[in-house]
Amino acid sequence: GHSVEVDLGLPPATPPEYLYHGTVARNLDAIRAEGLRPMNRHDVHLSPDRETATRVGARRGRPVVLGVDAAAMHRDGHVFRVSANGVWLTEAVPPKYLRFPGPH
Known part of the structure; x- marks a missing residue:
C-alpha cells in the first residue's frame, strides 16, 4: 500500500534518459522475469551513472549493471523521485524497460 511517509516528501522529478541498477549475476533470472522490485525497501534505488x-x-x-530506460518509463506514467544524495527512486521497474548487458 501507499503511505505518506514513504516518499520522504520528495517531489516527483523528471529522470535522465537512462538510469542504472547494480546487481549480481545470481539475481538476473528473477529480474528478467519480474523486473526490479523494491523487496524490503519502499522503492527501487537507481543510480545516475554506471560507476555508482x-x-x-x-x-x-561480482557486479552486473543493468540499464533502465527511465525516459520511456516516465513517458508511460511511472513516477520518479531523486534523493538528496543523488539516488533515484521509483516503485518498480517492469522487465520491458530493462537493458541487460550482453554475454561476457
Whole structure:
C-alpha cells in the first residue's frame, strides 16, 4: 500500500534518459522475469551513472549493471523521485524497460 511517509516528501522529478541498477549475476533470472522490485525497501534505488551502480552491485558479489530506460518509463506514467544524495527512486521497474548487458 501507499503511505505518506514513504516518499520522504520528495517531489516527483523528471529522470535522465537512462538510469542504472547494480546487481549480481545470481539475481538476473528473477529480474528478467519480474523486473526490479523494491523487496524490503519502499522503492527501487537507481543510480545516475554506471560507476555508482557498479559499486552498489559489488557489495554483494561480482557486479552486473543493468540499464533502465527511465525516459520511456516516465513517458508511460511511472513516477520518479531523486534523493538528496543523488539516488533515484521509483516503485518498480517492469522487465520491458530493462537493458541487460550482453554475454561476457
